Amino acid sequence: MAASDPGLLRLAAGLRTAGAIALTVAVLALLDTGVRQLVAGALAAMVSTFAVREKGRAQQALTLALGLPVALASMTLAAVLHRFVLVGDLFFLALIFFAVYGRRFGERGTALGLIAFQIYFVSLFVGATVADLPELFRVLALAFGCSALMRFVLVPETPTGVLERLRGAFRARLAQLLSAQLDLVDAGPEEADRALEQVREGTARLHETALLIQARLAEGTADDAAARLVQRRVADAEIAAERLGLSLLRARGAERVDTLALHLPGAPVPSGGRQPVRDDATAALRRDLDALRLLVLRPVAQATGTSVAHLRNRLLGYRDEENLPDAAPAVQDVFRAVGESARAVLGLRIALGGAGDESDDSPATARSREELDAEDAVLDAEEDEPAEEPTGLRRPTTRAAVQVAVGSTLAMVGGELLSRDRWYWAVLTCWIVFLNTASTGEILVKGYRRLLGTVLGVLAGIVLAGAVGQHTWTAFALVLLFVFAMFYTAPLSYTLMSFFVTAALGLLYTLLHTYSMSVLVLRVGETALGAACGVIAAAFVLPVHTDRRTNDLLATVLERLGDVTRSAVDQLSGGPPVELLDGARGLDQALADLRAATQPLTHPVTPLRARRETARYVVALLETCAYHARSLAATAELLPTHPSIAADPRLKRAAGRIAHNLETIAAHVTGAPSGARVETGPSIASLLGPPGSGTPRYGRVTDRVLRHLQRLDEAVAGLARPLGVPVAEPADRPHAGPIAG
Numbered sequence: 001m002a003a004s005d006p007g008l009l010r011l012a013a014g015l016r017t018a019g020a021i022a023l024t025v026a027v028l029a030l031l032d033t034g035v036r037q038l039v040a041g042a043l044a045a046m047v048s049t050f051a052v053r054e055k056g057r058a059q060q061a062l063t064l065a066l067g068l069p070v071a072l073a074s075m076t077l078a079a080v081l082h083r084f085v086l087v088g089d090l091f092f093l094a095l096i097f098f099a100v101y102g103r104r105f106g107e108r109g110t111a112l113g114l115i116a117f118q119i120y121f122v123s124l125f126v127g128a129t130v131a132d133l134p135e136l137f138r139v140l141a142l143a144f145g146c147s148a149l150m151r152f153v154l155v156p157e158t159p160t161g162v163l164e165r166l167r168g169a170f171r172a173r174l175a176q177l178l179s180a181q182l183d184l185v186d187a188g189p190e191e192a193d194r195a196l197e198q199v200r201e202g203t204a205r206l207h208e209t210a211l212l213i214q215a216r217l218a219e220g221t222a223d224d225a226a227a228r229l230v231q232r233r234v235a236d237a238e239i240a241a242e243r244l245g246l247s248l249l250r251a252r253g254a255e256r257v258d259t260l261a262l263h264l265p266g267a268p269v270p271s272g273g274r275q276p277v278r279d280d281a282t283a284a285l286r287r288d289l290d291a292l293r294l295l296v297l298r299p300v301a302q303a304t305g306t307s308v309a310h311l312r313n314r315l316l317g318y319r320d321e322e323n324l325p326d327a328a329p330a331v332q333d334v335f336r337a338v339g340e341s342a343r344a345v346l347g348l349r350i351a352l353g354g355a356g357d358e359s360d361d362s363p364a365t366a367r368s369r370e371e372l373d374a375e376d377a378v379l380d381a382e383e384d385e386p387a388e389e390p391t392g393l394r395r396p397t398t399r400a401a402v403q404v405a406v407g408s409t410l411a412m413v414g415g416e417l418l419s420r421d422r423w424y425w426a427v428l429t430c431w432i433v434f435l436n437t438a439s440t441g442e443i444l445v446k447g448y449r450r451l452l453g454t455v456l457g458v459l460a461g462i463v464l465a466g467a468v469g470q471h472t473w474t475a476f477a478l479v480l481l482f483v484f485a486m487f488y489t490a491p492l493s494y495t496l497m498s499f500f501v502t503a504a505l506g507l508l509y510t511l512l513h514t515y516s517m518s519v520l521v522l523r524v525g526e527t528a529l530g531a532a533c534g535v536i537a538a539a540f541v542l543p544v545h546t547d548r549r550t551n552d553l554l555a556t557v558l559e560r561l562g563d564v565t566r567s568a569v570d571q572l573s574g575g576p577p578v579e580l581l582d583g584a585r586g587l588d589q590a591l592a593d594l595r596a597a598t599q600p601l602t603h604p605v606t607p608l609r610a611r612r613e614t615a616r617y618v619v620a621l622l623e624t625c626a627y628h629a630r631s632l633a634a635t636a637e638l639l640p641t642h643p644s645i646a647a648d649p650r651l652k653r654a655a656g657r658i659a660h661n662l663e664t665i666a667a668h669v670t671g672a673p674s675g676a677r678v679e680t681g682p683s684i685a686s687l688l689g690p691p692g693s694g695t696p697r698y699g700r701v702t703d704r705v706l707r708h709l710q711r712l713d714e715a716v717a718g719l720a721r722p723l724g725v726p727v728a729e730p731a732d733r734p735h736a737g738p739i740a741g
Contacts, residue, residue, distance in 0.1 A: 006169035016155045018484040020045040023146040044143035047118040051111045071119040078123035097405040104397035163220030177202035178293040233351040240344035244337040251330040281327035309360035315342035316364045407537030429530025440538045441546030441600030447531030453498025454527040458520045461506020553594040558666040560587040568632040574647035580633035628712040677728035678720040
């Protein structure tokens with residue numbers, strides 16, 4: 001459960017919303033309230049619960065308190081304007097505009113705008129009139145009160161508690177990844193591809209959890225120092241786990257595997273025709289992977305005793321060359337990766353639960369603890385400069401507000417032609433397809449998914465309405481079940497969420513005695529109309545085309561990739577220490593945004609197959625670059641304290657080609673005039689040049705850093721062909737200069 005739902009965020013959202021509805025309906029039923037008021041209370045409880053998304057309890061309470069008068073005002077205006085069709089429609093459009101525009105004021109503005117719009121919609125749904133207002137005011141106040149009770153008492157959520165559960169989910173997913181890696185060791189010819197897919201999926205899920213932890217650190221930790229410590233230890237464990245997986249793949253025969261986050265099209269995979277090796281070294285590897293998994297899963301408070309200490313000491317011993325087994329070099333690399341993973345797990349356990357018993361430490365374990373302590377002592381945080389925001393119609397919230405207002409106008413007119421009583425369904429769909437979207441392509445995909453979920457939900461509603469009939473409490477119980485499923489599946493599948501919404505609404509129509517086959521068919525028509533109006537508004541009113549959106553995000557990824565690489569190389573070359581992990585996480589977030597924005601291009605039904613493959617290939621190459629940049633950043637942060645890593649000034653000169661190529665590709669993507677070309681040539685190692693006289697091996701950069709730089713150089717150069725960036729001919733290539741400062 002911890003691994004499938006990190007932080008139990010989906011479970012808590014489903015329970016909190018369904019519980020608020022159940023509590024509201026139960027209290028209203030005890031007060032002998034009519035069915036229309038029951039439905040209004042249920043919908044108001046749902047809105048007041050899911051609209052508030054802030055992380056701090058005090059902020060949540062203030063937003064919920066402000067939401068009640070906003071809801072009362074919205075309900076009042078809807079009831080008053082019920083008889084004045086033209087004025088009511090104009091006010092509804094103004095409300096839609098300002099509700100979307102309010103997103104520029106952060107989560108509170110978004111929540112209050114959502115409450116205002118949804119409560120107005122609820123009043124239309126139940127047909128509220130002025131005479132109904134006193135009863136509806138009582139219903140709204142009760143619904144908000146029940147929502148507060150569920151949020152703060154019955155299903156509480158604190159930033160510290162969420163972060164604690166997310167850290168447990170990280171450990172659970174790390175253990176699952178180690179199990180998948182163990183399966184890869186044992187996989188035969190027919191299971192190799194499936195085992196590799198599980199390793200890739202486990203790596204991606206671990207990375208997703210690390211990003212969730214990053215987003216909650218500020219609110220969930222006592223101070224910046226504690227947040228920095230957890231951030232570093234989570235990053236170390238993630239990178240070590242991915243490095244271990246790559247080592248296993250190379251040991252299985254895949255010589256050039258650069259990342260596990262996303263499979264590069266055409267990339268080599270472990271040979272399917274090879275049987276798993278059954279020698280002594282591989283048997284020891286299976287045993288040690290299982291031991292590492294045990295250390296990850298064992299709670300810190302229970303990690304005492306000689307057996308746990310023995311496992312920990314043995315695994316950390318692989319960080320010393322003399323403890324490596326007699327095996328092929330690729331297999332020895334796996335044992336080294338096991339030792340580094342054990343060190344990362346030790347650091348993670350210390351960060352989460354304290355140092356623990358040190359009485360049974362071996363020399364290797366004591367040295368690892370000293371290194372971790374030394375790293376913790378140099379933690380420092382830097383303030384990020386606020387980014388300059390666009391103004392006017394270039395501001396995303398203003399542009400979206402104009403687009404939604406225009407789309408809603410079209411939906412309102414078209415909806416009136418389809419039905420004078422239920423035109424608001426089209427407006428609701430148009431509103432929803434603009435939520436959390438930023439380009440025409442994203443809106444098109446979201447509209448398609450909502451329509452598909454609605455059609456399936458209508459079919460389910462037909463069956464359920466016939467089965468439930470007029471059994472009010474059975475119908476309410478099913479509605480609660482569907483509401484829970486809606487919020488539990490929302491982050492996983494928008495189609496599933498739309499299905500549960502429509503099925504629940506079919507039951508609500510049954511309760512209101514307005515159910516018929518024509519109503520559900522009309523629901524499909526209004527949904528299709530609303531989605532179409534949203535796409536038309538997005539395409540013709542201040543449009544942000546998918547190509548422009550993805551190019552902007554691609555430029556951001558390249559910029560952050562260059563910043564992380566430059567900072568890491570500067571530090572590895574002997575420059576002053578700087579903060580690197582925040583930059584690496586910023587790169588990860590930018591890449592996640594790009595991946596989401598390319599969904600319209602990579603969707604299975606897209607007719608542009610060539611563009612789909614290009615988008616997949618570019619994102620896969622960027623995944624490769626991000627992994628190596630993260631690894632460089634993590635290695636650079638070890639420089640002040642790790643005895644086997646020392647600065648090498650020659651590295652700055654050798655890495656200049658990477659910086660040049662990133663700048664060239666970014667200029668091409670943004671359309672900036674530049675005659676520069678992507679450079680290729682000798683390996684990074686050869687560009688280092690000869691060491692100075694008397695330079696000991698200790699003073700050179702480690703082979704691992706060189707390998708990351710070489711792979712990063714190749715992946716960045718590989719972006720030139722799919723993005724159409726010109727490549728310099730051999731005679732035109734200048735010598736690599738110093739990395740951009």
